[in-house]
Amino acid sequence: MLSKPIIDFFNELGSISKFGFRFFREAFVPRYEFKEMIRQCYFVGYKSLPLVGLTAFIMGLVITIQSRPTLVEFGAEDWLPKMVSVSLIREITPVIAALICAGKIGSSMGAELGSMKVTEQIDAMEVSGTNPYKYLVVTRVVATTLMIPLLVLLGDAISLYGGYLGCNIKGDISWQLYWNQVFETLTFGDIIPAVLKTFFFGYAIGVIGCYKGYHSSKGTEGVGQSANSAVVISSIMIFVIDLVAVQIIDLLNLT
Amino acid sequence: MEIKENIFTNDEIVISIKDLNKSFGKNHVLRDFNLQLKRGESIAVIGKSGSGKSVLIKCIIGLIYPEKGSINVLGQEVTELDHKDLDRLRVKVAFLFQSNALYDSMTVRENLEFPLRRHWVSTTKQEVDELVMEALANVGLAHTIDMMPIELSGGMRKRIALARTLIMKPDIILYDEPTTGLDPITSREISNLMVDIQKKYNTSSIIISHDLSCIKITANKIVMLIEGKNYAEGTYNVLSTSNDVKVKNFYI
Ligand SMILES: Nc1ncnc2c1ncn2[C@@H]1O[C@H](COP(=O)(O)OP(=O)(O)O)[C@@H](O)[C@H]1O
Ligand SMILES: [Mg+2]
Numbered sequence: 001m002l003s004k005p006i007i008d009f010f011n012e013l014g015s016i017s018k019f020g021f022r023f024f025r026e027a028f029v030p031r032y033e034f035k036e037m038i039r040q041c042y043f044v045g046y047k048s049l050p051l052v053g054l055t056a057f058i059m060g061l062v063i064t065i066q067s068r069p070t071l072v073e074f075g076a077e078d079w080l081p082k083m084v085s086v087s088l089i090r091e092i093t094p095v096i097a098a099l100i101c102a103g104k105i106g107s108s109m110g111a112e113l114g115s116m117k118v119t120e121q122i123d124a125m126e127v128s129g130t131n132p133y134k135y136l137v138v139t140r141v142v143a144t145t146l147m148i149p150l151l152v153l154l155g156d157a158i159s160l161y162g163g164y165l166g167c168n169i170k171g172d173i174s175w176q177l178y179w180n181q182v183f184e185t186l187t188f189g190d191i192i193p194a195v196l197k198t199f200f201f202g203y204a205i206g207v208i209g210c211y212k213g214y215h216s217s218k219g220t221e222g223v224g225q226s227a228n229s230a231v232v233i234s235s236i237m238i239f240v241i242d243l244v245a246v247q248i249i250d251l252l253n254l255t
Numbered sequence: 256m257e258i259k260e261n262i263f264t265n266d267e268i269v270i271s272i273k274d275l276n277k278s279f280g281k282n283h284v285l286r287d288f289n290l291q292l293k294r295g296e297s298i299a300v301i302g303k304s305g306s307g308k309s310v311l312i313k314c315i316i317g318l319i320y321p322e323k324g325s326i327n328v329l330g331q332e333v334t335e336l337d338h339k340d341l342d343r344l345r346v347k348v349a350f351l352f353q354s355n356a357l358y359d360s361m362t363v364r365e366n367l368e369f370p371l372r373r374h375w376v377s378t379t380k381q382e383v384d385e386l387v388m389e390a391l392a393n394v395g396l397a398h399t400i401d402m403m404p405i406e407l408s409g410g411m412r413k414r415i416a417l418a419r420t421l422i423m424k425p426d427i428i429l430y431d432e433p434t435t436g437l438d439p440i441t442s443r444e445i446s447n448l449m450v451d452i453q454k455k456y457n458t459s460s461i462i463i464s465h466d467l468s469c470i471k472i473t474a475n476k477i478v479m480l481i482e483g484k485n486y487a488e489g490t491y492n493v494l495s496t497s498n499d500v501k502v503k504n505f506y507i
Contacts (some may be wrong), residue, residue, distance in 0.1 A: 062338070115359070116358075118354075118360075119354040119355070119356055119359075120352040120353070120354050120355075120356040121357075121358055123313070123318050123350075123352065123354045123356065124350075124352055124356035124358075125369075126318060127316055127318065127349075127372075128369055128373050128374065129342045129345065129346070129370065129374035130369075130373045131338075145286070153302050193388040193443045216311040
């Protein structure tokens, strides 16, 4: 016999999947909520940019500083830009950016939709000739699915800049040489799969944040809980997706 | 005389509910509930909290799907309507939510415009503005048009919510506990407003409430929802003289 928490977990996973698949049924039939979609893209993209930028910059900087001693030991100091850029682009920046967004966007969606749910605003939309799933969920999921890859691309650039500064703290490498080395190393096989997986990160963050808000239980406590578990579940999902994506990329020999 | 005799009341039935059943898991909320609302009439449905009053009126507007029974609203069977027809019906049947359900992220104006714009009514900007101003004037809050819901008091929010339900000029208004949580003075104001609206637009209404003073002002008839059924019905005065213990409980 399975214990109750395990059964509950799989039940919830099932409901989230169902909620997520509904997106594909609703997103491609009119009416399209373009105005609301643009607004959500603005919130997701523009408002998370400073945070993603800052963390990407620091990641680039510290990873470079931390990697230097090992390379120096092997006398391979010149390899620093190559090594750092690959790990930043392929793994660190996408995952860190997605986690930051899961924290910032996932919780705000959970809380916002949660409070709309408990104050009957979602019901009110439904009786006002609006499909609340389309108006609230589709727009948000589209926004996260499109904006998070964009944020990651920007984060990539910023983290590589952080890497440049990191190389120059103890070493000395010219701007020109740094970028030459970086782009010599990086191939489309590094960038494309890494960006592709961020679409899934974005989708997961949007779906889980909205699901948690949409199914919030009554009362202010329920809203807080929704916001909280939206962050926890979407963070875990990001790692799961990352794990699966890396295996697939490896199997298909895309690297 | 407290109870309104309405000259517009005729025998056309606008809402007819027969043998309505709804349960959530093992919680059997409505058991064979029956109700008929005539045009121009205001019926108060009273019952303990958790007795299924909100479930009842949410079934009427198609927000909750009943297991069994028929709900006929303006000649249409609610449970058999597709999305488009349901939306069309919802233009004529407005709902005042217990928690007001004002959109936090929108101004008062945007809140009022929302149903107008979303229901595919073809209106010009000017007509929209006029309808918004008329609805706000009805509740005496024209000056709040550019404020956010969060800046308003509880009573004002209720009025704005009421204005929003009026904006489509509905035939029927469903009120879910319109005066709960308001102070006695404000709740009397809201009750009077409901009567004014009823007179002005000749709406029919179902009013969910425990507030006897509100019911006295606004309703022609009372239906008691006890144990999922329409346990007792009658005017305020008739029910107040009842000998049934469960009915008497409400008059203490
Ligand atoms: N969506 C729902 N899911 C499960 N139970 C519900 C739901 N909505 C209402 N109920 C239950 O139905 C009963 C009646 O609720 P409600 O109609 O809100 O009561 P009230 O008469 O106070 O308005 C309560 O026991 C409530 O727990
Ligand atoms: Mg209720």
